[in-house]
Amino acid sequence: MNAWIRYIVVGKIYSTVFYKNKKVYDFLSIIFSQPRPAVTLNKPGSSLSETQYSTLPVTTMVRTMNKLLLLLCVGMLTLSILSSAAVAYGNGNIFDITHKITSELPTFDSKSGLGQFIWLVSSIKNGSIANVSEFKLGTHTGTHVDAPSHFFQKYYEKGFDVTTLSLQALNGPALVVDVPRNKNITAEVMKSLNIPRGVHRVLFKTLNTDRRLMHKKEFASDFTGFKKEGAQWLVDNTDIKLVGLDYLSVSAYVDAAPTHHIFLKKREIVLVEGLNLDGIKPGKYTVHCLPLRMVGADGCPTRCILTA
Numbered sequence: 001m002n003a004w005i006r007y008i009v010v011g012k013i014y015s016t017v018f019y020k021n022k023k024v025y026d027f028l029s030i031i032f033s034q035p036r037p038a039v040t041l042n043k044p045g046s047s048l049s050e051t052q053y054s055t056l057p058v059t060t061m062v063r064t065m066n067k068l069l070l071l072l073c074v075g076m077l078t079l080s081i082l083s084s085a086a087v088a089y090g091n092g093n094i095f096d097i098t099h100k101i102t103s104e105l106p107t108f109d110s111k112s113g114l115g116q117f118i119w120l121v122s123s124i125k126n127g128s129i130a131n132v133s134e135f136k137l138g139t140h141t142g143t144h145v146d147a148p149s150h151f152f153q154k155y156y157e158k159g160f161d162v163t164t165l166s167l168q169a170l171n172g173p174a175l176v177v178d179v180p181r182n183k184n185i186t187a188e189v190m191k192s193l194n195i196p197r198g199v200h201r202v203l204f205k206t207l208n209t210d211r212r213l214m215h216k217k218e219f220a221s222d223f224t225g226f227k228k229e230g231a232q233w234l235v236d237n238t239d240i241k242l243v244g245l246d247y248l249s250v251s252a253y254v255d256a257a258p259t260h261h262i263f264l265k266k267r268e269i270v271l272v273e274g275l276n277l278d279g280i281k282p283g284k285y286t287v288h289c290l291p292l293r294m295v296g297a298d299g300c301p302t303r304c305i306l307t308a
Contacts, residue, residue, distance in 0.1 A: 093307055093308050094305055094306070094307050094308075095280060095285075095305060095306040095307075095308070096276070096303075096304075096305050097143070097203075097275050097276045097277060097280065097304050097305060097306055098142070098143040098275075098276060098302070098303050098304050098305070099142045099143050099214050099274060099275075099276045100142075101114070101117065101137070101141060101142050101301065102114070103115050103116055103117065104215075104217045105141065105142050105214075105217065106213070106214060106216060106217050106218065106219050106220075106248065107138065107141065107219065107248070108140065108219060108248050108249070109219055109221075110218075110219050111217075111218045111219065112217065112218075113217025113218070114137075114141065114217075117135050117136055117137055117141075118133050118134070118135040118136075119133060119134060119135075120132070120133050121133065121134050137301060138299075139162075139294075139297050139298055139299035139300055139301075140248065140273070140299040141301050142274050142301050143272070143273070143274040143275055143276065143301065143302055143303075143304055144272070144273055144274055144291070144299050144300055144301045144302050145162060145165060145170075145270060145271065145272050145273075145289065145291045145299060145300055145302050146250075146260070146264070146270075146271040146273065146298070146299050147160060147161050147162045147164070147165060147297065147298050147299060147300075148160040148164075148264045148267045149161055149298040150260065150264065150298040150299055151257065151260040151261055151264055152261075152264065152265075155264075155267070156298065159295075159296075160267060161294070161295060161296050161297050161298060162291050162292070162293070162294055162297045162298070162299065162300040163293045163294065163295055163297075164267075165270050165291065166241070166270060167290075169200070169201070169241040169242045169269075169270045170242060170270055170272075170287075170288070170289040170290065170291075171286075171287065171288050171289065171290075172200065172201060172286065172287065173199075173200070173201065173284065173285075173286055173287075174201035174202065174203060174242070174244075174284075174285050174286060174287035174306070175195065175199050175201065175202050175203070175283075175284060175285075176202075176203045176205055176277065176280055176281070176282050176283055176285060176306075177193050177195065177202060177203070177204055177205065177282055178205050178282045179193070179204050179205060179206040179207075179224065180192065181206075181207045181210065182207060183224070184224055184225060184226070184227050184230070184252045185204065185206075185224070185225065185226040185227060185230040185231075185252075186227045186229055186230045186233075187227075187229045187230050187232070187233035189230060190230050190233045190234055190237070190238075191233070195238055195240070197238065197239050198239055199238070199239060199240065200239055200240060200241045200242065201240070201241065201242035201244075201287055202238075202240050202242070202243060202244070203244035203245075203246075203272075203275060203277065203280075203287065204243070204244065204245050204246070204250075205246060205277045205280065205282065206224040206225075206245065206246055206247075207224045208223050208224050208245070208246045208247040209246045209277050209278060212278075213246075213247050214246065214247065214248075214274060214276065219248070220247075221253045222253070223247040223248075223249070223252075223253065224247070224252070225245060225247065225249055225250055225251045225252035225253070225255070225259070226243075226245075226250055226251050226252060226255070226259050226263075227251075227252050227255050227259065228251075228255045228258040228259045228262060230259075231251070231259045231262040231263055232262050235262060235263070235266075235269070240269065241268060241269055241270065242269070242270050242272065242287070242289075243263065243269060243270070243271050243272070244271075244272040244273075244275050244287075244304075245272075245273055245275065246274075246275050246276070246277045247273065247274065248273055248274050249273055250263070250271050250273055251263075272289055272302065272304060275304060280306065283308075285306040285307060285308055286306065286307045286308075287304065287305070287306055288304065288305050288306075288307070289302050289303070289304040290302065290303055
């Protein structure tokens with residue numbers, strides 16, 4: 001409903017500016033090579049005539065302006081649909097590909113989403129000098145990284161937590177690729193993507209983005225992810241050291257453990273999960289992901305951006 005109200009407002013502005021404003025109309029008349037229609041009215045007691053612009057016949061210019069208005073409305077509708085897309089900053093050169101942490105955010109194997117995660121422990125309203133909050137989150141909430149300790153007990157015991165992840169892998173030139181829809185990422189799919197040697201960071205945009213799964217609080221076990229043979233093909237045939245995906249796990253639900261084992265076994269590949277790739281086009285970017293230095297954490301919510 002709010003979108004339609006905006007369209008009505010735009011229509012009113014259009015009518016006021018283009019139909020009733022003499023200077024604007026004269027300017028547009030010149031552009032479209034249309035004579036400005038006029039009705040001469042003589043005011044009582046005045047020798048001067050006044051031209052009335054409030055009512056105009058249908059001309060080529062008017063029809064053209066109607067088309068422009070239609071395009072404007074379509075553009076506004078598109079913006080409304082993409083209002084949750086990755087936020088662009090710096091004249092569109094910086095894209096925030098991190099999902100906001102909200103109570104509606106999906107969590108693994110949950111139907112009810114994250115729920116309340118932050119609350120005030122002191123507040124100005126209740127007499128404190130400042131507002132101070134506490135929050136409680138799982139280490140794999142929203143956009144996050146996985147540490148080797150996530151799936152290997154030996155790595156957990158040896159302290160291979162998120163503080164040991166390679167910042168070099170998490171930051172640098174990256175490739176965003178479009179995965180064929182309605183398919184998990186198998187060896188066949190990996191071959192079809194033709195990712196060349198020398199590419200070290202790849203973000204996989206899948207059907208998960210089209211389905212807007214990260215915007216739905218109920219966990220979807222049928223999300224798109226890597227099958228174990230796809231993961232093995234990546235390890236054996238590419239130079240990729242950063243794997244990013246647009247849902248809560250890089251691996252397909254039925255292959256969670258074996259796929260993670262393949263990726264994390266050598267501690268050379270960093271996994272970034274839950275990326276917001278809404279509106280991000282395939283191509284070359286620079287990625288920056290910085291997880292908190294949380295000692296002992298097997299994962300950590302992470303702020304990720306792309307620059308173009």
